[in-house]
Amino acid sequence: MVISGNNNEAFQTLMHDFNNCLHQLYMAIDALDLAIKKGYQETITKMMSILIRVKKRTQEIIENALKDHKTNTNLYSLLLTSKENYQNRNTTNKINIELHTYKDSINVSKVINTGRFLLFVENIIKNASEAPKVTQLDIYLSEKGVAFIDNGDGFPQSVLDNFNQQKDITSTKTNGHGIGLNSLRNFCKENNWNITLKNIHSSDNLKQAVIQINF
Numbered sequence: 668m669v670i671s672g673n674n675n676e677a678f679q680t681l682m683h684d685f686n687n688c689l690h691q692l693y694m695a696i697d698a699l700d701l702a703i704k705k706g707y708q709e710t711i712t713k714m715m716s717i718l719i720r721v722k723k724r725t726q727e728i729i730e731n732a733l734k735d736h737k738t739n740t741n742l743y744s745l746l747l748t749s750k751e752n753y754q755n756r757n758t759t760n761k762i763n764i765e766l767h768t769y770k771d772s773i774n775v776s777k778v779i780n781t782g783r784f785l786l787f788v789e790n791i792i793k794n795a796s797e798a799p800k801v802t803q804l805d806i807y808l809s810e811k812g813v814a815f816i817d818n819g820d821g822f823p824q825s826v827l828d829n830f831n832q833q834k835d836i837t838s839t840k841t842n843g844h845g846i847g848l849n850s851l852r853n854f855c856k857e858n859n860w861n862i863t864l865k866n867i868h869s870s871d872n873l874k875q876a877v878i879q880i881n882f
Contacts, residue, residue: 692721729782740781742813743773746806749788753796762796762804762817769809777882779858787851791815791878794846812860812881821866821874830864846878855880 699714743766750764795804801819826848829835835849848864855862861881866874 736782737778737780739776739778740784741774741776743768743775743808745781745785746788746808746813749785749792750806752789753792762802764792764804764806767805767807769807772808772810775808775810777858780854783854787847787854790846795819810882812879814880815878816867817876819874819876821876822864827864827866851878 695714695718699711699718702710702714746766750766753764754761792804795801795815795817798817798819801817803818805816807814807816830848830852833852852862863877863879863881865877865879867877868874
């Protein structure tokens with residue numbers, strides 16, 4: 668996984684160092700996998716102890732980032748980063764992602780909790796990639812909002828009804844791993860945004876799932 672999407676020199680230096688460290692972490696995980704296969708019990712115990720500490724510290728940092736800390740976030744850069752992260756993953760069920768912009772929408776910035784919104788975008792992409800019939804995800808960013816549209820089977824009617832009636836959704840899976848629609852709706856409310864879900868019919872008579880967020 669390579670993380671990119673910002674031209675700031677300091678940012679690029681930080682991300683370069685981060686990606687190098689991430690590569691080393693993946694190598695450590697591969698070494699643990701090899702030790703398990705070889706049955707090196709003492710080595711396995713030491714490696715797992717270290718990785719558990721890494722996991723705990725990482726979880727603490729992520730949880731802090733997902734709290735109420737807000738920053739002025741360029742949404743185009745965030746969406747582009749999510750797209751590039753997905754494309755750089757070693758996955759066998761890749762879908763095509765197109766990021767569409769209008770006029771000056773590449774400069775659209777909002778004061779939001781960046782970590783939480785990034786998590787929602789990543790979940791939307793992951794869910795689309797895991798849905799069996801989805802091959803395309805289009806993301807439309809304008810000064811007025813952002814929309815996510817895939818070419819799968821659409822949302823189940825029960826999900827649409829409950830969501831648009833402000834009811835909790837007990838299962839947000841749409842033939843994928845789940846988007847987290849309840850949390851996304853709450854996030855939009857906190858930022859005074861409006862969110863709607865709907866299905867539209869494409870020219871080839873497929874139902875397309877639409878998540879529309881208006882700023």
